[in-house]
Amino acid sequence: MLSIKNIHANIEGKEILKGINLEIKAGEVHAIMGPNGSGKSTLASVLAGREEYEVTEGEVTFLEKDLLELSTEDRAREGLFLAFQYPVEIPGVSTTNFIKAAVNEKRKYQGEEALDAVAFLKMMKQKMALVEIDQSLLSRSINEGFSGGEKKRNEIFQMAMLEPKLAILDETDSGLDIDALRIVAKGINKLRNENRAILLITHYQRLLDYIQPDYVHVLYNGKIVKSGTKELALELEEKGYDFITDEADLAASL
């Protein structure tokens, strides 16, 4: 579904990603872990099409299309979803109307008719139950005055509504207490299925206690330095990132 080959990316002339390779198939859950500043969020931004990042080398194929050729909005309409680490507030724009616009933009792109109010509300109700989000939250302006947990839950709700092929969850666990984390993880697990791939970006292993990944990759200094199964995450938890980063630094110095 997603094939990343030797991606290099800069911001303001500084190279952040230094040759990333990654293959993700439908139905798989991959976790990318790494210390702060290793390039995790940059990778998410580059895939979603954030324009201040410049891709200098490499290619990305998403559902047989050249992802880097697509505009940000077309990537979304093709089925790429990014759950933001810091979802922005948009005052005066109701969450419901925003999601309705997003859902219908995607439907239009895929040649489907726009959902009318009744059909949309029905769909909303169903997905609300799935991710345990309260109706009152959705009539408020997007993320305005939302708690950290509410913002993240709102991201997962949007994911449920947009039914993406590939969901990238950028530090969705950050800033959540254990109860909020459990609810959010439960929502994500319900959205797992054989047609959908999920890329979890996280600093901590604790999210992976709730969402079991098929593969774990360690990103360090702009490169994936180690890949493995979920046991790798446990090893990281136990030994810290140093055991991998020291190894990588050593390899680089040789």
Add this chain to the structure above:
Amino acid sequence: MNEDLNMLEQTALNDYKYGFVTDIDTDIIPKGLNEAVVELISKKKNEPEWMLNWRLKAYAHWLKLEEPKWPNVKYPPINYQDIIYYAAPKKKEQLNSLDEVDPELLRTFEKLGISLNEQKRLTGVAVDVVMDSVSIATSFKEQLSEIGVIFCSISEAIQKHPDLVKKYLGSVVPMTDNYFAALNSAVFTDGSFCYIPKGVRCPMELSTYFRINAENSGQFERTLIIAEEESYVSYLEGCTAPMRDENQLHAAVVELVAMKKAEIKYSTVQNWYPGDKDGNGGIYNFVTKRGMCQGDHSKISWTQVETGSAITWKYPSVILKGDHSIGEFYSVAFTNHHQQADTGTKMIHLGKNTRSRIVSKGISAGQSQNSYRGLVRASKGATNARNYSQCDSLLLGDKCGAHTFPYIEVKNKTAIVEHEATTSKIGEDQLFYCRQRGIDAETAVAMIVNGFAKEVMNQLPMEFAIEAQKLLAISMEGSVG
């Protein structure tokens, strides 16, 4: 540089769809201004002597004044001798019904989306239409007169209701008030007049549509609205003008009088030609609007959506004279390209327990400059006066400017005045968030701007709120292109 921001900066071509000219036989007088011109205007309108004398007095006063220099706007000096002060579509005789209106004129207003047909009743709106210097038609006059509501052009009011006009004209905005008010008092040519008798709740929206058509002419309209005790009226004005390379002057005066327990709601959707993207042409909109809450428990509410004009200079104000009276000002001012707006309000608290509320939303794009200027004054007698002001500015791109000039004068210790101001920028974060959800940049900006302006838009009468939202979207076209 980020592409989103570039898109915001590139304030591209924006077609002003009201920019056409109607080819119609026009009665115009030569350019220039002097006593003879004032006399000629008065004569053309067949005015009584008192009206002429009033005009001449205003003209004499105007000669002593200087154009205000304090607004935060820049423009070359205006040559007042290079303006035509009277231009009117020719008509053969007094019209008895709309059927007699020149079909070319009817077509013009159809094109502008203003139906002069009485069918407009279905939407509950009575319309007075002013083209250049004269009122062309007023709909629903008869129906309104049955309940005692007078809705006609000010010219007609001078003829038919001279006592009311004499009593109230200049009572809220004296001819000596300021440079442009004095000029207007000398040369005003038409405008609307509304009188709502005691205890009457006007059953339909009253609306005036102003159109400038003739070249080199100025438009100087005068509107007077009187709401007697316990009456209510909602009034709306709209305006457009052809696209021309030279600037045209529009200097209007609007006066509102609200008696005891009366309420006037005055809404403006201003869409004068703003000039082209390089700043050529456009209307200079120098307007004095003021309401007087004369009686206790009266209320005056100004709502404005300003998207047009090369330069806007206007401060719809309320004098809160009656005890417990309420003044409100809700404003959305959108500027693009090289437009300049210096707009805001004055709330003058005189009576006890008076309250005022100011909500101003300025949106700047392109290289435009958008200033809020507001005065809140609580005089000695204004015991327990309350004011709340909120001024928010939104910047699209980084070549435009937003400025806030709040003036607060409190002379009564029990008065409470609150002022809040914010300036924000449509961030690349907000845009990216929307685009990541599949919403393109232009739609996203419209969404963000409408969200920002929502509190004010909600104040507009329903059918105009939809119009205003569309207008805002059209004005923004190209500000993210």
